[in-house]
Amino acid sequence: MGWGDLGVYGEPSRETPNLDQMAAEGMLFPNFYSANPLCSPSRAALLTGRLPIRNGFYTTNAHARNAYTPQEVVGGIPDSELLLPELLKEAGYTSKIVGKWHLGHRPQFHPLKHGFDEWFGSPNCHFGPYDNRARPNIPVYRDWEMVGRFYEEFPINLKTGEANLTQIYLEEALDFIRRQQARQRPFFLYWAIDATHAPVYASRSFLGTSRRGRYGDAVREVDASVGRILRLLRELRLGESTFVFFTSDNGAALVSAPEQGGSNGPFLCGKQTTFEGGMRVPAIAWWPGHIPAGQVSHQLGSIMDLFSTSLSLAGLKPPRDRAVDGLDLLPAILQGQLMDRPMFYYRGNTLMAVTLGLYKAHFWTWTNSWEEFKQGINFCPGQNVSGVTTHTQEEHTKLPLMFHLGRDPGERYPLSFGSAEYQDALGRITPAVQQHQEALVPGQPQLNVCNQAVMTLQVPKSRKCLASANCQALTARQHLQPAAGPARHLPETWF
Numbered sequence: 001m002g003w004g005d006l007g008v009y010g011e012p013s014r015e016t017p018n019l020d021q022m023a024a025e026g027m028l029f030p031n032f033y034s035a036n037p038l039c040s041p042s043r044a045a046l047l048t049g050r051l052p053i054r055n056g057f058y059t060t061n062a063h064a065r066n067a068y069t070p071q072e073v074v075g076g077i078p079d080s081e082l083l084l085p086e087l088l089k090e091a092g093y094t095s096k097i098v099g100k101w102h103l104g105h106r107p108q109f110h111p112l113k114h115g116f117d118e119w120f121g122s123p124n125c126h127f128g129p130y131d132n133r134a135r136p137n138i139p140v141y142r143d144w145e146m147v148g149r150f151y152e153e154f155p156i157n158l159k160t161g162e163a164n165l166t167q168i169y170l171e172e173a174l175d176f177i178r179r180q181q182a183r184q185r186p187f188f189l190y191w192a193i194d195a196t197h198a199p200v201y202a203s204r205s206f207l208g209t210s211r212r213g214r215y216g217d218a219v220r221e222v223d224a225s226v227g228r229i230l231r232l233l234r235e236l237r238l239g240e241s242t243f244v245f246f247t248s249d250n251g252a253a254l255v256s257a258p259e260q261g262g263s264n265g266p267f268l269c270g271k272q273t274t275f276e277g278g279m280r281v282p283a284i285a286w287w288p289g290h291i292p293a294g295q296v297s298h299q300l301g302s303i304m305d306l307f308s309t310s311l312s313l314a315g316l317k318p319p320r321d322r323a324v325d326g327l328d329l330l331p332a333i334l335q336g337q338l339m340d341r342p343m344f345y346y347r348g349n350t351l352m353a354v355t356l357g358l359y360k361a362h363f364w365t366w367t368n369s370w371e372e373f374k375q376g377i378n379f380c381p382g383q384n385v386s387g388v389t390t391h392t393q394e395e396h397t398k399l400p401l402m403f404h405l406g407r408d409p410g411e412r413y414p415l416s417f418g419s420a421e422y423q424d425a426l427g428r429i430t431p432a433v434q435q436h437q438e439a440l441v442p443g444q445p446q447l448n449v450c451n452q453a454v455m456t457l458q459v460p461k462s463r464k465c466l467a468s469a470n471c472q473a474l475t476a477r478q479h480l481q482p483a484a485g486p487a488r489h490l491p492e493t494w495f
């Protein structure tokens with residue numbers, strides 16, 4: 001879901017009354033960011049409080065390549081990473097994930113092996129349907145047990161857009177909350193729905209109800225479901241003891257616009273890019289009796305902050321044996337403090353940009369390759385900013401392209417290199433980046449398609465052939481060296 005999809009952020013149809021009400025009762029963050037322009041790495045960062053480059057959710061297959069966990073990728077969340085639900089156990093929390101996990105398909109990556117007590121959902125998005133020969137449909141789990149597959153036991157009608165998944169996920173959430181209230185035990189619910197991810201879906205009672213088409217129907221169902229969850233918390237008198245945060249794992253995917261694409265409001269481009277539209281996301285905190293109603297925080301926030309903030313709420317400290325990128329947002333939320341901190345934008349292992357205060361510096365600009373673009377894949381439809389939304393990877397590490405996000409949230413007018421403003425901002429950004437890069441210890445990349453180190457450790461011999469077949473498919477469409485012939489398109493690499 002994008003920043004611009006909520007009425008409270010200015011979406012003209014105003015079809016999110018529940019989220020708007022949540023903001024009216026709580027705190028809105030206009031400057032909140034995902035940890036990556038793509039789903040898997042962003043979710044790994046949310047649960048570890050660490051940038052994907054640290055927790056291993058990146059690839060070294062090609063420069064600035066985005067990657068996630070399709071079924072073929074053998075990597076996943078390393079055992080050495082400490083996930084939020086693992087840590088919350090120390091404070092007696094019971095944790096459930098409902099919906100999309102995305103941190104690996106193999107048994108060792110199962111959410112119940114990484115701190116969750118319950119799971120209903122799937123290791124991946126609802127891509128498909130597949131032919132069940134070369135590739136099976138994506139499985140759905142209840143805890144340890146596989147209970148079916150998308151498009152089979154869990155139907156999604158691509159023609160009509162009908163699926164009941166959000167309703168099923170909602171019932172799972174409500175049931176979990178009721179049970180924890182009955183037990184009088186603290187709980188952590190990670191409600192990871194994916195109805196706004198293409199192919200977007202909604203249940204029958206929401207289909208056709210939006211002015212915005214099927215994507216809007218999906219947004220409306222998510223909005224109504226959030227309303228149901230908040231209402232249940234109040235009914236059970238848990239409102240004042242439950243901190244609720246709503247956000248997204250990346251900007252809206254304009255590659256599927258306008259029917260399935262969403263809105264990033266005034267921001268440039270969408271998912272897959274390190275422009276604001278790719279990583280600035282909606283964010284609302286709700287905690288009646290603690291957060292005064294109707295607040296706006298201009299704190300630069302990150303999805304990784306939810307890790308540190310949740311630990312703080314539970315009276316726990318973040319682990320001290322590793323770098324944690326998340327900040328405890330409670331001083332910002334409860335006392336209105338503003339903490340100065342840089343926001344880093346990565347694609348794969350490449351630091352593309354950084355924001356400090358209101359200044360954003362791009363070290364690399366890139367949307368996608370000409371080759372992909374010519375096939376009709378466009379991450380910035382209708383938004384060609386000359387020299388900014390480039391289709392070749394343009395390096396600016398010596399003299400970054402800089403924008404003032406207050407005057408120019410759409411990243412259209414680069415500051416003049418010779419100006420005092422540019423020099424002054426660069427003088428503050430450079431040491432922050434140097435400090436980050438000098439201290440950075442990258443994790444072992446988990447999302448490589450043909451990394452022998454990962455393969456030999458985790459793949460039996462018979463699977464190596466499959467892995468190398470994928471490796472060739474990938475090489476054929478590496479972004480830096482367009483293939484001579486028309487490469488077969490593998491959409492999974494850009495979701």
Ligand SMILES: *[C@@H]1O[C@H](CO)[C@@H](O)[C@H](O)[C@H]1NC(C)=O
Nearest residue numbers: 154155156157162163164203
């Ligand atoms: C959704 O649930 C309704 C009511 O049970 C049922 O009639 C419908 O077929 C279901 N749709 C899908 C796509 O599963």
Ligand SMILES: *[C@@H]1O[C@H](CO)[C@@H](O)[C@H](O)[C@H]1NC(C)=O
Nearest residue numbers: 373384385386387389390391
């Ligand atoms: C964007 O605009 C520039 C300059 O006007 C032009 O050179 C470039 O080809 C355009 N790019 C696309 C993808 O249309």
